[in-house]
Amino acid sequence: MSNDNLLSIGGFALLSGLSLHALRHYDEVGLLPPAVVDPDSGYRRYRPDQVQRARLIGALRKVDLPLDEVRQVLDDPDPITRKAVLTRHQQELAERAHTLSRMVHTLDHYIEHGVAVPQVTSPRIVQVTINVRSLSEARAFYEHVFAAEFNEEISSFQIGTWPGEEFFLLTVAHEPNHPGPAGPSRFGLLVADLDTVHKRALDAGAAEIEPPADRPWKPRSSCVADPSGNRIDLFQS
Structure with missing residues (x-):
């Protein structure tokens, strides 16, 4: 030309x-x-x-x-791959939209009632320690599935921010400073979109223990095992 x-x-x-x-x-x-x-x-x-x-x-x-x-x-010449990329991004945007919606709701409350300093009135679990077979594998899994930020200084994935109610530390066993439990751990997490997170976990290498299901005595829930065998109970928030 x-x-x-x-x-x-x-x-x-x-x-x-x-x-x-x-x-x-x-x-x-x-x-x-x-x-x-x-x-x-x-x-x-x-x-x-x-x-x-x-x-x-x-x-x-x-x-x-x-x-x-x-x-x-x-x-990418494969239309299935192209569709999967767009579908995954759509799911991530939906989660972000849900999070933003909750933030707007919180701000509405602050505007109407004022901002109060959070007070801890009863004990709640804010940290669980797990064993992993590979730190890099664990980081890839938890960062992708739960958007958890890994803090190397404390060998922990941080979910939420302190002192917010959503704050939670998932500590990775790392001798000698962070000795782990005797075997695989089990813990539960509230998520904005159970079915989306459950599928994303499976796509990232988790094993399905219990598929998403509705039960009369608790929120919609499921259970997966991370690549190291730790079981994660997922609950719809």
């Missing part, structure tokens, strides 16, 4: 709806390289047929799909 038919980066930005900053970044990460880069000036030029890919990138970024997953959706 003649350079006369190529689009300047400004013209391409106008047609694609992407900013100049975004186009430069997508070039740097190899997601949307220009057709030609002037070796002297570094000026980028694009083919007209690249506009469609650029618009698709823009559409996927508007729903906050990470760049690596945008690349999968655009470039």
Whole structure:
């Protein structure tokens, strides 16, 4: 194609709806390289047929799909894989929306009644220690399934923030500072979307112990075993 038919980066930005900053970044990460880069000036030029890919990138970024997953959706030849990427992101957005909804509800309460310092009126479990066969495997599992942040200083996954009611530490046994229990542990977690989290756990390598079920005496619940055999009872919040 003649350079006369190529689009300047400004013209391409106008047609694609992407900013100049975004186009430069997508070039740097190899997601949307220009057709030609002037070796002297570094000026980028694009083919007209690249506009469609650029618009698709823009559409996927508007729903906050990470760049690596945008690349999968655009470039993976398997439609099942592409659909799985979008479905997983949809589930993550639904959980975030649920969390934001709860935060809005809490703020409504604060606006109407004021902000009170949380008081601990009765004991509650805030820490469980588990054995794992591989720390890296455990980190991958709990970070993916529960979005738990791992604190290396205390060898623990942190769920929620102190002093909030959702605060919980899942400590990984690490001799000699964090000796573990005699065998696999069992603990329960409240989750925003039981069925979604249950499926995500299975996809991440968990074994299903009990499928999601409704029971008259407790919230909808299920049970999975993490890759190290620790059992996790999941409860719908």
